[in-house]
Amino acid sequence: MRIGLVGYGHGGRHFHAPLLASLAGAHLVGVVTRSAERRRLLAEDHPGVAAFDNIGQLAAAGVDALVISTPLEGRPALVLEAIERGIAVVSDKPFAADGAEAAALIQAAAARQVPLCVYMNRRWDSDFLTLRTLIDSGALGRVDRYESRIERYAPQAVGNASGGGMLRDLGSHLVDQALELFGPVAQVYAELHYTPEEAVVDHGFFVSLSHVNGVRSHLSGSCLQNSPAPRFRVSGSAGCYRVDGLDGQEQALVAGRSPKTEGERWGVEEHRRWGWLEQGEQRERVASQRGAWNQFYQRLQNALQGRGELPVTAAEALATTLVLDAARLSAEQSRVVSMSGELEKKQI
Template identity: 75%
Template sequence: MRIGLVGYGHGGRHFHAPLIASLPGATFAGVVTLSAERRRLLAAEHPGVPAFDSLAQLVAAGVDGLVISTPLQGREALVLEAIERGIPVVSDKPFASDATQAQALIDAAAARQVPLSVYMNRRWDSDFLTLRKLIEAGALGRVSRFESRVERYAPEAVGNTSGGGFLRDLGSHLVDQALLLFGPVTRVYAELQYAAQAPTCDYGFFLSLSHAGGVVSHVSGSCLQNCQGPRLRVSGSAGCYTVEGLDGQEQALVAGLSPHTEGERWGVEEHRRWGWFEQGEVRERVASERGDWLQFYRQWQAALQGQGPLPVAPADALATTRVLDAARLSWEQRRVVEMPVFTGPESI
């Protein structure tokens, strides 16, 4: 399977290229980038992988699937071009600037019968996989509160509009995880944070999501937080699961490592990074599941070969986008937004 990549910025270079290059049974067919510096990096990091001036040139060279990892503004046109050319396509997150745009992309793919998926790689984070296992086993009992946050101190990220603001960019992962675990949301309350130097691009957010099944999710993120809180704290009738710090796959990829270079060590969390189960006086370590972002590409590859569903269904990405739209409306109007219950990701 020949896979092409459009875009070699931070996302394309670190979160897609190393995984595509590590995928068994696949060929990294080329990258679309006009930047001389990014072409130099591509040649150094993936020798022999050609660079192209346009999506059309890459398609002409022969591809079985395309991954679009460009800034949100302008990404829609590239996804639509891939669809019009009949090429299965993965859109990076955030999927769209709003639900109307998301629905238009889904409709276009359906009309041409082109497989369309969205890169929600954090479904395969170590901590999230561990939490799913605990919930499925009933270890936490009936969950009442899901707290999920990603906080960093990265002032250089303030005002970065490539993802449409921190809420839409990072928030898409956290909302997707909440929907996947606990099903549709009926009420949304949001608070957004802005810096004086970037008054139109949020750098931080807090969302309270009321799920139809009764769970309340508190999801938050910031790129100006000096003292980070727990990555996850999940409270249930039989206990609480907490974990500090972010899954290590991002750090490894940025450092130049990959599933190809690390083999069986990839995604394995050192025991000091494992989470905790607590109930009353009981406090014990919970061994973390192995993180595996490559699984997204394995499932995509299998789906294109008719051997299973897409790793992330377009309907899931649409459900997430609707919640993010409601969050922005909540902040703008300073109120709780009531949500109609759409069919979204299936609860576990």
């Protein structure tokens, strides 16, 4: 499979290119970037991979799929260009600025019968895979409260609108994971956090989701948190699963490691980073499953070759986008928003 990458900033360079270069039976044809510095980095990171000025040039070189990893503001137009060229496309997250924009892209892809997928790589985080296994096995019993956070101290990210703010950026992952585990949402309540110096782009958020099945999800993210709370704290009738810290795949990729360089070591979490299963005074370590961001592209490859479903469907990405729309509306109007009410009618 011949794959092209559009964008070689932090996301394209660290979260996509190393995984694409590690994918067996695939070839990274080239990268669209006009920056001289990023072209230099591309030549250092992936010798022999060509740089192109635009999608047209990359498409002419022959690609089966395009991965779009550019700032949110211009990303939908590039996704639409790939669709109009009839090329299967992966959009980085957030998928779109709002539900109306997401629905328009989905409709365009359907009209051209072009596969459209969204890069929700954190479905293959070590801790999330472990949590799914615990829930599916019944180890937690009946889950009633799900707490999920991505908090870090990165003041340089304040005011960075490339991802549409922390709610759209980090929130895309947290909402997607909550929907994967507990299904559709009935009501949304949210708060957005801003600094006095940056009153437009949120640096943090809190979102409460009331799922149709009765589970309550509390999601939060921040780039100005000096003391992060647990990554997951999930409470059920038979116990609580708690894990601290982030999955290590991001850190490994930024450090220059990849599934190709690490082999069977990729995604393995050191035992001191494992989570805990607790009930009352009983407490035991839970071995973390291997993280597997590379599974996203393996599943994409299989789907495009007719051997399975896309790793993330456009409908799933739209559902996440609509919940994020509801969260922003809730924060703006200081009220609980019903997902069956005016929001869905307005956006679809």
